[in-house]
Amino acid sequence: MDNKLMLMIPGPTPIPEQVLLAMAKHPMGHRSGEFSAIMAEVTENLKWLHQTQNDVLILASSGTGAMEAGIINFLSQGDKVLVGNNGKFGERWGKVARAFGLDTQEITAEWGKPLNPDDFKAALEADTEKQIKAVIITHSETSTGVLNDLETINSYVKAHGALIIVDAVTSLGACSVPVDEWGLDVVASGSQKGYMIPPGLAFVSVSAKAWQAYETATLPKFYLDLGPYRKNAAKNTTPFTPPINLFFALQAALQMMKKEGLEAIFARHDRQKRATRDAMKALNLPLYGGDDCASPAITAVMPQGVDAEKIRSVMKKQFDIALAGGQDHLKGQIFRVGHLGFVCDRDILTAVAALEATLAHLGYGDFTPGAGVAAAGKTLLA
Amino acid sequence: MDNKLMLMIPGPTPIPEQVLLAMAKHPMGHRSGEFSAIMAEVTENLKWLHQTQNDVLILASSGTGAMEAGIINFLSQGDKVLVGNNGKFGERWGKVARAFGLDTQEITAEWGKPLNPDDFKAALEADTEKQIKAVIITHSETSTGVLNDLETINSYVKAHGALIIVDAVTSLGACSVPVDEWGLDVVASGSQKGYMIPPGLAFVSVSAKAWQAYETATLPKFYLDLGPYRKNAAKNTTPFTPPINLFFALQAALQMMKKEGLEAIFARHDRQKRATRDAMKALNLPLYGGDDCASPAITAVMPQGVDAEKIRSVMKKQFDIALAGGQDHLKGQIFRVGHLGFVCDRDILTAVAALEATLAHLGYGDFTPGAGVAAAGKTLLA
Numbered sequence: 001m002d003n004k005l006m007l008m009i010p011g012p013t014p015i016p017e018q019v020l021l022a023m024a025k026h027p028m029g030h031r032s033g034e035f036s037a038i039m040a041e042v043t044e045n046l047k048w049l050h051q052t053q054n055d056v057l058i059l060a061s062s063g064t065g066a067m068e069a070g071i072i073n074f075l076s077q078g079d080k081v082l083v084g085n086n087g088k089f090g091e092r093w094g095k096v097a098r099a100f101g102l103d104t105q106e107i108t109a110e111w112g113k114p115l116n117p118d119d120f121k122a123a124l125e126a127d128t129e130k131q132i133k134a135v136i137i138t139h140s141e142t143s144t145g146v147l148n149d150l151e152t153i154n155s156y157v158k159a160h161g162a163l164i165i166v167d168a169v170t171s172l173g174a175c176s177v178p179v180d181e182w183g184l185d186v187v188a189s190g191s192q193k194g195y196m197i198p199p200g201l202a203f204v205s206v207s208a209k210a211w212q213a214y215e216t217a218t219l220p221k222f223y224l225d226l227g228p229y230r231k232n233a234a235k236n237t238t239p240f241t242p243p244i245n246l247f248f249a250l251q252a253a254l255q256m257m258k259k260e261g262l263e264a265i266f267a268r269h270d271r272q273k274r275a276t277r278d279a280m281k282a283l284n285l286p287l288y289g290g291d292d293c294a295s296p297a298i299t300a301v302m303p304q305g306v307d308a309e310k311i312r313s314v315m316k317k318q319f320d321i322a323l324a325g326g327q328d329h330l331k332g333q334i335f336r337v338g339h340l341g342f343v344c345d346r347d348i349l350t351a352v353a354a355l356e357a358t359l360a361h362l363g364y365g366d367f368t369p370g371a372g373v374a375a376a377g378k379t380l381l382a
Numbered sequence: 383m384d385n386k387l388m389l390m391i392p393g394p395t396p397i398p399e400q401v402l403l404a405m406a407k408h409p410m411g412h413r414s415g416e417f418s419a420i421m422a423e424v425t426e427n428l429k430w431l432h433q434t435q436n437d438v439l440i441l442a443s444s445g446t447g448a449m450e451a452g453i454i455n456f457l458s459q460g461d462k463v464l465v466g467n468n469g470k471f472g473e474r475w476g477k478v479a480r481a482f483g484l485d486t487q488e489i490t491a492e493w494g495k496p497l498n499p500d501d502f503k504a505a506l507e508a509d510t511e512k513q514i515k516a517v518i519i520t521h522s523e524t525s526t527g528v529l530n531d532l533e534t535i536n537s538y539v540k541a542h543g544a545l546i547i548v549d550a551v552t553s554l555g556a557c558s559v560p561v562d563e564w565g566l567d568v569v570a571s572g573s574q575k576g577y578m579i580p581p582g583l584a585f586v587s588v589s590a591k592a593w594q595a596y597e598t599a600t601l602p603k604f605y606l607d608l609g610p611y612r613k614n615a616a617k618n619t620t621p622f623t624p625p626i627n628l629f630f631a632l633q634a635a636l637q638m639m640k641k642e643g644l645e646a647i648f649a650r651h652d653r654q655k656r657a658t659r660d661a662m663k664a665l666n667l668p669l670y671g672g673d674d675c676a677s678p679a680i681t682a683v684m685p686q687g688v689d690a691e692k693i694r695s696v697m698k699k700q701f702d703i704a705l706a707g708g709q710d711h712l713k714g715q716i717f718r719v720g721h722l723g724f725v726c727d728r729d730i731l732t733a734v735a736a737l738e739a740t741l742a743h744l745g746y747g748d749f750t751p752g753a754g755v756a757a758a759g760k761t762l763l764a
Contacts, residue, residue, distance in 0.1 A: 005408065012409040015409060028704075030394065031706075060444050063622075065442070065443070099602055190623070198627040200627070200628055220481055222477065222478045240445075240447070242581060243580060244574075244581055324413075
């Protein structure tokens with residue numbers, strides 16, 4: 001059916017009506033008092049969401065653009081960096097680092113497993129000459145649904161003194177990323193995730209320590225040079241023409257988030273994550289990744305005895321529910337359920353009910369009809 | 383008055399209702415057949431607008447991002463480039479080139495004057511050892527309303543063999559930029575201009591010759607690396623999450639443009655440009671820049687005996703018409719009237735009528751009331 005799609009993927013995520021309508025307003029000039037007022041408001045609310053007094057800068061790019069900015073602004077060719085890689089996005093940040101000539105050492109874990117903080121501890125403690133300039137880490141690994149232990153890894157980075165550069169694309173707005181409390185230097189995120197707005201904006205928070213590194217960093221940059229963004233943001237403007245209608249959307253979405261409150265937002269994501277996982281367990285569908293490292297944004301499932309792509313196909317064609325598939329070697333092996341952003345408890349129950357009907361249709365016999373809905377309902381109402 | 387703003391600036395430009403409403407639709411997954419169908423349609427229509435069979439790639443960035451991509455993808459550190467500079471944007475491309483370590487020779491003209499094609503001819507003919515790898519030129523210089531003679535300059539570039547990299551941000555969709563006929567290698571543009579959609583998307587067309595240069599170009603890049611955009615576009619997808627709702631807008635706007643037709647679009651911009659200029663002459667307001675190099679997108683005016691900023695202020699406060707001011711040393715010296723994108727003849731007449739009322743209110747006596755409207759009307763109806 002047209003226009004009835006229910007997005008249960010890890011981005012783009014569903015958009016509230018008032019955000020869609022805000023976006024449909026006529027644009028205004030970006031060098032106007034009206035736009036500056038919006039810029040001031042969204043910047044303040046972004047700091048609230050990031051739990052920080054650091055600069056939070058807004059780029060017209062995807063999350064990858066923001067993450068690249070977060071890397072290239074604070075480093076110089078040949079600088080040594082540690083990159084955590086346990087999924088498609090960790091892998092990508094290694095590629096960015098190498099594309100810019102950084103001396104890249106990867107700390108890896110198998111896809112579906114979290115990075116081991118001890119590996120970072122060992123590498124950082126071994127670096128007595130302080131050659132490592134930055135540690136680059138993905139908080140919520142979207143490709144696998146694994147949440148890395150950023151807090152512990154960061155404690156080792158702090159002890160060492162390197163910068164920490166964080167991909168928080170699917171964690172910011174889904175669980176607490178207390179930038180100031182943890183002392184996170186650079187944190188990148190994207191609009192089509194916890195922010196509840198369409199793709200096209202990305203965000204980078206930058207600490208005073210990172211700005212110090214910026215002063216001597218020499219990697220070439222212009223569009224993604226954060227210096228002019230900072231200078232302009234101080235005057236409530238942007239160096240280049242901003243995606244104005246997406247700013248309208250951002251303004252509306254952040255107002256909604258402030259109304260809901262940080263604690264309520266994080267509790268909702270946590271509850272829906274647990275309900276989704278409990279439903280999968282009740283349906284005897286193996287989870288890909290353990291409960292102790294489960295992303296608040298996405299749950300990956302590796303079904304046995306029933307084809308993941310067939311599940312996705314029936315869910316889409318019959319029930320207009322979009323689930324994500326696996327990436328790279330996980331293609332066809334897993335499906336991923338997004339519970340990120342503008343998702344209510346009803347959506348989880350709906351997705352589980354449709355999944356049950358789909359499994360039965362595909363001849364998967366290893367579950368009791370109703371068990372998934374019952375489990376999800378119990379957790380949601382606990 | 384709220385929400386009655388009439389944008390007469392060179393971007394963002396006014397947006398048609400069906401484009402605004404298209405943008406307010408719920409997003410879809412970008413790895414879906416539905417999105418690929420949109421990607422295929424808009425890519426085909428972009429080629430139509432560019433009058434080319436070359437690749438036309440779509441980025442999530444401002445026009446500056448597209449222009450940076452157009453430069454860094456085809457060059458290596460130390461490469462010599464010629465940059466035309468007769469305004470703020472020409473100046474900016476020189477900055478980009480230097481930021482990436484290119485050996486940059488500027489060919490300048492005074493702001494308000496066009497670049498002299500003979501200067502390019504001389505520089506290119508003197509380069510018998512073919513050290514110049516690319517010529518970077520702004521077609522319509524938005525800061526001054528001057529249209530550079532791209533066709534003639536390009537003929538000298540062709541004779542030499544260097545790549546030509548064109549900022550067509552405020553010319554594409556306003557006047558003919560026949561990419562294949564002229565053999566333009568790289569052409570960058572942005573959505574908030576002739577495209578009639580809000581800012582946030584940018585476009586780069588790339589010739590086969592430029593792709594050859596890409597193979598050996600070594601400037602570091604990742605988010606703006608056009609190779610993956612090309613590879614993905616061939617499969618009707620994008621390397622990174624695209625601003626989906628802006629794609630909905632692009633789809634709707636290109637459908638409107640195809641319906642109007644290229645010749646009609648260009649004739650409309652030309653007529654409105656001439657009407658605007660004729661009105662200014664009739665009001666004894668000196669034009670900044672000559673008729674022989676007038677941009678189809680924007681007319682710059684340098685009033686004498688009346689303050690440009692006061693004119694802008696009354697136009698905005700009383701009549702809800704946004705005009706652009708001057709940039710850099712032209713701040714306070716000129717005002718700029720945009721006639722770009724979704725502008726109808728009525729808009730020109732409206733702006734001129736409001737300008738007459740404003741001039742009278744500010745005590746500017748050097749015009750006959752009604753002369754501007756009469757002149758504009760005559761040209762529009764000729």
